[in-house]
Amino acid sequence: MITVTFDGKNQPTTYPKIKTVLQLLNNLHLRVNDALIIRDGELLTPDRHLWPGDHITVRMVVSRG
Numbered sequence: 736m737i738t739v740t741f742d743g744k745n746q747p748t749t750y751p752k753i754k755t756v757l758q759l760l761n762n763l764h765l766r767v768n769d770a771l772i773i774r775d776g777e778l779l780t781p782d783r784h785l786w787p788g789d790h791i792t793v794r795m796v797v798s799r800g
Contacts, residue, residue, distance in 0.1 A: 737785050742794040757781040763793070770795050 739759070740747045753759045756772050756779045763770075772779045773792040785791065 736787055737789050737791060739791045739793055742792060747790075753785055755781070755785060756783050759785065759791070759793075765793075768796065 737750045737753045737759070738747045739750060750759065750762060753762060757767075759772065760767060760770070760781065767781050771794040773794060774785075774789055779791075
């Protein structure tokens with residue numbers, strides 16, 4: 736089970752069957768460049784594996800132009 740916290744929100748969400756960052760992004764209906772995926776202070780690329788017990792932070796990327 737993966738625990739996901741969105742930056743700026745207090746309630747974490749759990750996902751039982753997510754294995755990779757790309758699967759997480761797809762499940763959240765996000766594209767690769769829409770958000771930063773962070774585990775223990777490390778940015779993760781879409782090909783990285785997620786493990787049961789991981790605590791992931793999703794930080795949305797906003798362009799201000």
